[in-house]
Amino acid sequence: MERSKQIQIGLLALLALLLIANLFGGGFKNWFGQSEGDQIRHSAAALTGTDANAGQRANAANTGNIPGTNVNVPSVPEGSLTSIKYDELAFDFGVVDEGTVVKHVYNFTNTGSEPLVISNAKGSCGCTVPTWPKQPVPPGGTGELVVEFNTKGKPGRQSKQVTVTANTNPTDTHIEIHGEVRGKDQPVTKGK
Secondary structure: OHHHHHHHHHHHHHHHHHHHHHHHOOOOHHHHOOOHHHHHHHHHHHHHOOHHHHHHHHHHHHHOOOOOOOOOOOOOOOOOOEOEEEOOOEEEEEEEEOOOEEEEEEEEEEOOOOOEOEEEEEEOOOOEEEEOOOOOEOOOOEEEEEEEEEOOOOOEEEEEEEEEEEOEOOOEEEEEEEEEEEOOOOOOOOOO
């Protein structure tokens, strides 16, 4: 009985030492010679499986979405940089009834000298869903980014942003969709 208590106390002391070292000593990376990037890559590899999933691991690391973790890895474009120009940065959908799904197409042009690769597009909330071309857009080429905004449960003035991540400088560009959502209990006004 006495021996098991000693083991428990020893394990608790070891655990406390490890926690203190992690909090005040900059973590364990200095102890084991790993940089933070190495730790993230190893964590991603451990979470996504074997080398057969190397593409999935690379995609997760590039988009910042490492499954099962709270690790926020910034998206970094690969290859040469180019530039993007939108025909419009904001769209006003006017006044719509709650429950309407507003859809708008944002046209853009690759104004650089390298192929444009959009690696991600993300709405500011789950009600705003972008769709973008998955293939590279050649220099001088055009493309469409479609944004759908579901107004269900969103009465009042609305302004939603979509962040587009691509091999551009800056990496992230933003487009916006906004307007007024008339709630179900609001009276219908004639002439609008």
